Each structure stands twice: as structure tokens, then as C-alpha cells.
Amino acid sequence: MTTEDVLLTVDADGVRTLTLNRPKAYNSLTVELKERLLAALREAADAPEVRAVVLTGAGKAFCAGQDLKEHVALLQANDPRPLRTVSEHYNPIVRTIVEMPKPVVAAVNGPAAGAGASLAYACDLRISASSANFLMAFANVGLGPDSGASWTLQRLVGYGRASELMLLARTVDSAEALRLGLVSEVVLDEELAKRAHAVAAKLAAGPTVCYAKIKEVLSTAAESTLDEALAAEDAAQAVLGATADHREAVEAFVEKRKPTFQGK
Missing domain, CATH: 3.90.226.10 (2-enoyl-CoA Hydratase; Chain A, domain 1)
Structure with missing residues (x-):
């Protein structure tokens, strides 16, 4: 540089x-x-x-x-x-x-x-x-x-x-x-x-896979019908619900500790 x-x-x-x-x-x-x-x-x-x-x-x-x-x-x-x-x-x-x-x-x-x-x-x-x-x-x-x-x-x-x-x-x-x-x-x-x-x-340091889906869903919803937005949210949650970051966040909540996200 x-x-x-x-x-x-x-x-x-x-x-x-x-x-x-x-x-x-x-x-x-x-x-x-x-x-x-x-x-x-x-x-x-x-x-x-x-x-x-x-x-x-x-x-x-x-x-x-x-x-x-x-x-x-x-x-x-x-x-x-x-x-x-x-x-x-x-x-x-x-x-x-x-x-x-x-x-x-x-x-x-x-x-x-x-x-x-x-x-x-x-x-x-x-x-x-x-x-x-x-x-x-x-x-x-x-x-x-x-x-x-x-x-x-x-x-x-x-x-x-x-x-x-x-x-x-x-x-x-x-x-x-x-x-x-x-x-x-x-x-x-x-x-x-x-x-x-x-x-x-x-x-x-956060759940970056989640952030990617938030960006994607917001972009879709900005120019879609309600049904299309709901379908996009449903599809995103199906993916995010299976991520390691979601599991880590839930386990951290139950264990009353701060989650450590890996972006996976």
C-alpha cells in the first residue's frame, strides 16, 4: 500500500x-x-x-x-x-x-x-x-x-x-x-x-449468514406483494434455522451467556 x-x-x-x-x-x-x-x-x-x-x-x-x-x-x-x-x-x-x-x-x-x-x-x-x-x-x-x-x-x-x-x-x-x-x-x-x-x-462478530438473509429479504419485500414477502421470509427462516449460529444463539440464551457466532 x-x-x-x-x-x-x-x-x-x-x-x-x-x-x-x-x-x-x-x-x-x-x-x-x-x-x-x-x-x-x-x-x-x-x-x-x-x-x-x-x-x-x-x-x-x-x-x-x-x-x-x-x-x-x-x-x-x-x-x-x-x-x-x-x-x-x-x-x-x-x-x-x-x-x-x-x-x-x-x-x-x-x-x-x-x-x-x-x-x-x-x-x-x-x-x-x-x-x-x-x-x-x-x-x-x-x-x-x-x-x-x-x-x-x-x-x-x-x-x-x-x-x-x-x-x-x-x-x-x-x-x-x-x-x-x-x-x-x-x-x-x-x-x-x-x-x-x-x-x-x-x-x-455477529451472525453474518443471518445478516445476508436480512438484506435479501428486505430487498425482496421492497418490490413484492405481501404473499411474496411472506414466502421469502419463510424460505430465509428455513435456511437460518439450520445454521450453527442459530443453534449457538439459542443455547447461549438458555445458558445465560453471550453467544459466539461463526458466520455458519
Whole structure:
């Protein structure tokens, strides 16, 4: 790992922390960073030693979204890559976060705009620094939402509020983000890294097979009928009821001790 890496990876306590590392450019997303992030997320999803993930940014910003300097330069050079980045980069990145069979915590250390905000919305939990803010900036550059924001944002704050935030491209500070439900917690800037790791470590020590099923069932229920949601819950419980973690939790309850989960 060097300071020139556009993406930093650190493992501790079953948690893999991925840090977007282009601080001078507010961690804006170049082709290189998008490709590195996608590969790192897929690796984390498959790594048995990784039981939870933290996504954060270096410096004063979480992520400013697409690197527009690179975007314009590629367009002017008639490079087709900017027109493919949604399908080749953003869509698979968001799908990997949402479908990852382990919890993903966004530690939003500063401004999160455009696709950067979308990445945070895709995570399971969002812990915000007090100086952070969120901006759906797509309309400001004549584009529609991408990176899953049309799906994730309205599930967090509702259709009406999502429409407002996207159409007006209004900046939301951390206090309002907490009121709206965009984030689950706001902490002092200097406490963010420690707090996000503590939350992720707690999840990593928990029944991670259960967490994967919770994510799966919630996703199904968000766009299904009641009968379909009940069937998905039934199927999940049938699987989870046979896990070692469930047996351990029940035995620990009877024995009045703290359970030790193995993620199995």
C-alpha cells in the first residue's frame, strides 16, 4: 500500500475498510478508481475472513462523484468509455454493494455528491461526520440519476423527498440528513473512523449468514406483494434455522451467556 494508491485497503477485526484515496480531487471517480473499487468490493464479498465492510474517503470529502475533468477529456477525444461507465462501472459497483452477503457501512467523512452520494445510499448503514453533506448533483450537469440512486434514495426518504432532492439539486447537511433518514448517526469528524469501525466490528462478530438473509429479504419485500414477502421470509427462516449460529444463539440464551457466532 502506498500513498499513490487510488484505493486503500485495511483489514482489522473482521472488517475490511476501503478508502477512496484521491483527496486532492475530493475522491472523484476516475476510470481507474471505479475499476479498482469494483474489484475490491467483489474480493471483499468473496473473502471468508471479511465479515463486514467500511467504505470511506480520504481527506475532506467522501466522494464528489464522477471526475468531470477526465469525463470531458475523454469526450473531447471521442473516447467511448464515458458513455459506457454506467453499465461497466457504476451499475456493477452498486449491485455488488447491495447484494453483498455481509454488512456494508458508509463512513461519510465529508461531502458526498452525485455518484458519491449514491454509493453511500447503497450501503446498509451510513454514519456521517458532522461536516458531511449530501448532494444529488446530476441535474446540475444535465444528467439523470445513476449508480442506483433512483432505487436507493426513495427507499430511504420516500418518493416525494427523493424527487425534491434530485430536481432541485439541494445540498443536505448532516443534521438534516439525520432527520430525513439519509444517515443513521452523526458524530464529530474526529470520531467518525473509530465509530464506523466499532459498528462494523460489532456486525462482523455477529451472525453474518443471518445478516445476508436480512438484506435479501428486505430487498425482496421492497418490490413484492405481501404473499411474496411472506414466502421469502419463510424460505430465509428455513435456511437460518439450520445454521450453527442459530443453534449457538439459542443455547447461549438458555445458558445465560453471550453467544459466539461463526458466520455458519
